[in-house]
Amino acid sequence: MGLLGEALSRPTVRRALWRAWYPFFSRRIAGRGVDFLNYAYDSLDGTRPVLDACDEPVRHHVQLYAHVVGDAELHGRRVLEVSCGHGGGASWVVRAFGPAAYVGLDLNPEALRHCLSRHRLPGLTFVQGDAQALPFEDASFDVVLNVEASHCYPDFPGFVAEVTRVLRPGGVFLHADLRHASGIPEWVGALAGRQGLRLEVMRLITPEVLRGMEAISTRHEALVRECMPWPLRGLGRDFAGVRGSLPHRALSSGQLDYRSFRLARL
Numbered sequence: 001m002g003l004l005g006e007a008l009s010r011p012t013v014r015r016a017l018w019r020a021w022y023p024f025f026s027r028r029i030a031g032r033g034v035d036f037l038n039y040a041y042d043s044l045d046g047t048r049p050v051l052d053a054c055d056e057p058v059r060h061h062v063q064l065y066a067h068v069v070g071d072a073e074l075h076g077r078r079v080l081e082v083s084c085g086h087g088g089g090a091s092w093v094v095r096a097f098g099p100a101a102y103v104g105l106d107l108n109p110e111a112l113r114h115c116l117s118r119h120r121l122p123g124l125t126f127v128q129g130d131a132q133a134l135p136f137e138d139a140s141f142d143v144v145l146n147v148e149a150s151h152c153y154p155d156f157p158g159f160v161a162e163v164t165r166v167l168r169p170g171g172v173f174l175h176a177d178l179r180h181a182s183g184i185p186e187w188v189g190a191l192a193g194r195q196g197l198r199l200e201v202m203r204l205i206t207p208e209v210l211r212g213m214e215a216i217s218t219r220h221e222a223l224v225r226e227c228m229p230w231p232l233r234g235l236g237r238d239f240a241g242v243r244g245s246l247p248h249r250a251l252s253s254g255q256l257d258y259r260s261f262r263l264a265r266l
């Protein structure tokens with residue numbers, strides 16, 4: 001594995017890297033109206049949600065949220081989004097489904113600043129916090145949503161335990177992310193084996209995510225060129241998932257899987 005590989009595999013090192021990277025990235029793209037930080041999604045059969053005109057420019061990012069929500073009932077419910085990023089998904093879900101309350105939580109203070117300045121909607125609030133120590137009472141939400149973020153958490157089982165704790169019985173956990181092929185059994189095992197949760201649906205959505213990435217690749221290339229200093233452009237391209245980047249190649253070759261899940265709180 002080597003010294004660098006060994007260091008990177010340590011939860012504390014990974015946590016420190018993500019903690020530093022996201023605020024840095026948010027600062028670099030500040031003022032450009034970037035409301036989504038996910039790789040996007042595009043269905044293979046051509047079915048696409050009808051969106052308001054204001055959401056059309058970010059359609060492929062919204063489509064990932066639309067897929068993860070699926071037919072889950074959100075209207076009138078209390079929803080927590082863990083790792084809401086720049087809040088684009090939160091804003092769309094609130095406008096599309098009308099939950100009673102929607103709380104977006106993220107560790108990155110710059111993301112929170114962005115959310116508070118751009119997404120002002122009735123019932124929508126944002127808080128800073130850690131996915132592995134959720135600052136909420138037991139059984140206080142009907143739905144927990146988590147999109148493309150859990151690969152950053154050093155303690156995934158700890159996060160799932162927290163989700164289970166804050167969901168009320170009968171509540172729903174909607175989750176999507178990517179993992180290296182070797183990490184899939186541990187990932188799925190932490191979800192399927194969690195006491196108090198029942199895994200209802202698991203879908204492999206790598207092909208749809210690859211289509212989404214490819215659809216937005218040119219725009220992301222330009223964003224990286226405009227916002228990242230030259231020595232960090234390679235890293236920026238990987239982070240943005242542009243065509244030919246590390247994650248794009250790994251998803252194309254099957255080294256990485258992208259999956260979505262729906263779980264019920266028992």
Ligand SMILES: C[S@@+](CC[C@H](N)C(=O)[O-])C[C@H]1O[C@@H](n2cnc3c(N)ncnc32)[C@H](O)[C@@H]1O
Pocket residue numbers: 018022035036037038082083084085086087088089105106107108111129130131132146147148149152153
């Ligand atoms: C790839 S972004 C996805 C954001 C958003 N869900 C979206 O789709 O646009 C991952 C997010 O996870 C957040 N994150 C990383 N570690 C976290 C933690 N321990 N607790 C809460 N959020 C965390 C980052 O700050 C970042 O906003």
